Amino acid sequence: MVSPLGLDDEKRALRQLMRQRRGALTTDQRIHLSHAVAARLIALPEIVAARVVAAVEALRSEVDLTVALQALASRGVAVAFPRVTEQAPRLRFHTVGGPADLVAGAFGVQEPASSCPEISIADLDVVVMPGLAFDQRGARLGYGGGYYDEVAARVRAGGRGFLVGVGFDFQLLERCPAGEGDVHIDCVVTDAQVVRCNFS
Numbered sequence: 001m002v003s004p005l006g007l008d009d010e011k012r013a014l015r016q017l018m019r020q021r022r023g024a025l026t027t028d029q030r031i032h033l034s035h036a037v038a039a040r041l042i043a044l045p046e047i048v049a050a051r052v053v054a055a056v057e058a059l060r061s062e063v064d065l066t067v068a069l070q071a072l073a074s075r076g077v078a079v080a081f082p083r084v085t086e087q088a089p090r091l092r093f094h095t096v097g098g099p100a101d102l103v104a105g106a107f108g109v110q111e112p113a114s115s116c117p118e119i120s121i122a123d124l125d126v127v128v129m130p131g132l133a134f135d136q137r138g139a140r141l142g143y144g145g146g147y148y149d150e151v152a153a154r155v156r157a158g159g160r161g162f163l164v165g166v167g168f169d170f171q172l173l174e175r176c177p178a179g180e181g182d183v184h185i186d187c188v189v190t191d192a193q194v195v196r197c198n199f200s
Contacts, residue, residue: 010177014141018132021170022061030061033168036191038068041128044187044194046162047072050125054080054093054151057102057110062130063166073098080119083111084147089154091147094118121151122158129165129185135176138184138197140165152183162186169193 025033041047053072058064069079080093084106094112096102105111121127129148133141142148155161163185169192178184188195 007177007179011141011144014177015132015144018141018171019061022168025061025168030064033191034058034064035067037063037166037168037189038065038071040191040194041065041164041166041189042068042071044126044164044189046126046164046187050077050162052078052080052095052119052124053126053128054082054124055128056082056130059107059109059130063168065128065166078119080124081110081112082147082151083114089121089150091151092118093121093124121154122160124155124161126162126164127151127155129163131165131167131171133171133173133176134165134167134185134188134195135173136188136195136197137176138186138188139176139178139182140185141176141178146181149181149183152185156183164189166190 055065055069073079078095080095082091082093084090085092094116096112096116101113101116102110103113129140131140131142152163155163164187165185166189169190172188172190184197186197188197
């Protein structure tokens with residue numbers, strides 16, 4: 001079904017709707033659903049086999065993956081978080097030893113201290129992608145800054161790395177608006193299901 005809105009307007013409206021739906025969750029609901037997402041995420045074969053996984057600290061009403069990241073660290077997996085920079089790539093990933101290595105950064109998101117070791121995007125086995133909406137083709141609606149589209153494009157250009165979106169099940173749609181610059185992801189994990197994306 002073709003939307004009567006232009007792509008930018010459609011994205012803007014969907015971002016607002018999804019923020020509202022996420023914001024309507026109670027704290028208990030968000031914790032319960034986040035734990036369900038975390039359990040499905042760490043069971044993915046790509047995660048089980050990974051040596052380095054990139055993720056991000058939850059912001060406001062996002063899925064909280066703290067439990068999953070703690071489980072990965074306990075397995076000996078290196079967990080990397082992004083730092084926002086002005087030079088390309090605008091997201092640079094750094095491994096952290098624990099919460100003490102995270103400091104307040106751009107957009108209110110916790111990010112690694114500058115002293116944390118940087119790891120190349122080419123060396124990331126899995127990149128966990130935040131987003132506001134996803135679909136089964138692997139289309140992802142981000143926050144509009146294009147930061148993770150840049151990361152995804154570099155992962156694709158490198159020929160390795162697995163891109164997985166995480167969200168609550170209501171964020172998985174029949175169709176998610178996407179343009180030419182929006183890189184499709186490999187998998188979506190929600191509290192209710194794991195979807196292997198078909199973007200061919």
